[in-house]
Amino acid sequence: MTGAIDDKLLAFLKGFHELIPQKNAAIFNAEELRDAMSGMPTIHVEALKQTAIYVNYVGDDVVIQWFWEVLESFEHSDKAKFLGFVTGTQRVPSDGLELTIVRSGATNRLPAGHTCAKQLDLPRYSTKEQLRDKLLKAIQGCDRFCFG
Template sequence: MKVVDLKPNGRNLPVTNDNKHEYIQLMSEHKMTNSVRQQIDHFLKGLHEMVPPSLLALFDDKELELLISGLPEIDIEDLKANTEYHNYTSATEQVQWFWKVLTEFSQEQRAWFLQFATGTSRVPVEGFKGLVGMRGPQKFSLHRAFGADRLPSAHTCFNQLDLPEYPSEEVLREKLLQAVSEGHSGFGFA
């Protein structure tokens, strides 16, 4: 076991209700960057040998992902075959509308949807049966939500979409498109 000070003399400072947010911020920074700093530095050194940092700086992370991977081919039938339903069934009217609307989306809108619902715009190599969540393999799931005036919401760690019980296909289309177009870029709210 190794003790790492997240801030000067951190090992001697108790985590309290007053400083818990700072602790979480520092712990997250440590886990995601500081603890793997050497690997990140080596990766960036190799990347910058091929592509100058000034050219990479022109793009945000989503644009860079699309440049590297291209626009994915998203097979709605494969997603449908690998979906679990909670308080909905595959025969529920709203679920039927949902699949119809997704089928009518352009490839770009489907990529937005995938990013919104799963946290990535890429389809796993083995198709949607290979989706992974925070607990390992985890299928896409569609959950009934309440409040037809609300937008759909997503839990990307669980590949979960909470879909309100909308009164019509048109309302579902409008709300889903608004949610994915405004909320596909990460930790945001639509």
């Protein structure tokens, strides 16, 4: 069986080692290499908060405070869905994430994610519960269509 895929495996390794020389790849174990290539599995909300950029919001705005409290309260699976909603991947990029949060839209709308810009369009909801409800609906809807 191995002989049947030798050519394909060698071609893959040649291309892989053009990107990451073999001596550099050899210092990683399988999990470390996976994380370096596809992102970190652990989602640290505080780290996201520290690097966030706000447009038409400020960091001490009540809606932004609610947003971080809601995100922190999510189970890991919903945090991963949120990342997928704003980045296109459910893992934190190995070089970190600079999330842009933009005030936009009417409060009857769901938040919108823009994966290319790593941006969240977040309406100015009137309560923390409304924000939580709308955010969960948005990320769970995306999960069904984007990652299902």
